[in-house]
Amino acid sequence: MNDKVFQVDILSPQSRVYSGTAVSLAAPGELGSFGVLAGHAPLLSKLVPGVILLKEPSGQILSFRSKAKGFLEVLKNEVRVLVDEAERIPA
Numbered sequence: 001m002n003d004k005v006f007q008v009d010i011l012s013p014q015s016r017v018y019s020g021t022a023v024s025l026a027a028p029g030e031l032g033s034f035g036v037l038a039g040h041a042p043l044l045s046k047l048v049p050g051v052i053l054l055k056e057p058s059g060q061i062l063s064f065r066s067k068a069k070g071f072l073e074v075l076k077n078e079v080r081v082l083v084d085e086a087e088r089i090p091a
Contacts, residue, residue, distance in 0.1 A: 005057050006038045010064055010081040017064060017086045022054040025079055027072050036074055043074040051089070052081060063089040 008025060010017040025036045028050030036043075047070040055061050070083030 002057070004038050006036070006040075007078040008054055008081070009079070010052065010083070010086055012083055012086050014085075017088065018054075018062070021057055022079075023057055025052065025054040027052050027081070028066070029072070036079055038077060040074045040077075042076075043072070045072045046070075047072055047081070047083065052086070063091075065089050 005021040005023055007020075008022045009019045023038065026033060027036070027045070028048050030046040030048055033050075034045070047066060049066055049068055052064040052066055053061060054064075064086050066081075066083045066086045068084035070081065073080045073082075
């Protein structure tokens, strides 16, 4: 895998909302919005309802709306977003 990208999985109990690679991700944390890049230190954060933005290696920016609280974990160049309900926002 390219050293500037990382794996992202956005999961809800109903479905896998997104699975792919990204070069950056921004999420609405409980203490404020934060960003993740490749090689980020391990992290576990609570999420609040809001918009998750990710930039794919192609340059395309994808938006997802999280309608409930959840968690985001960064570990070994992988990001897992676990939320009760999320959906892709059409471009």
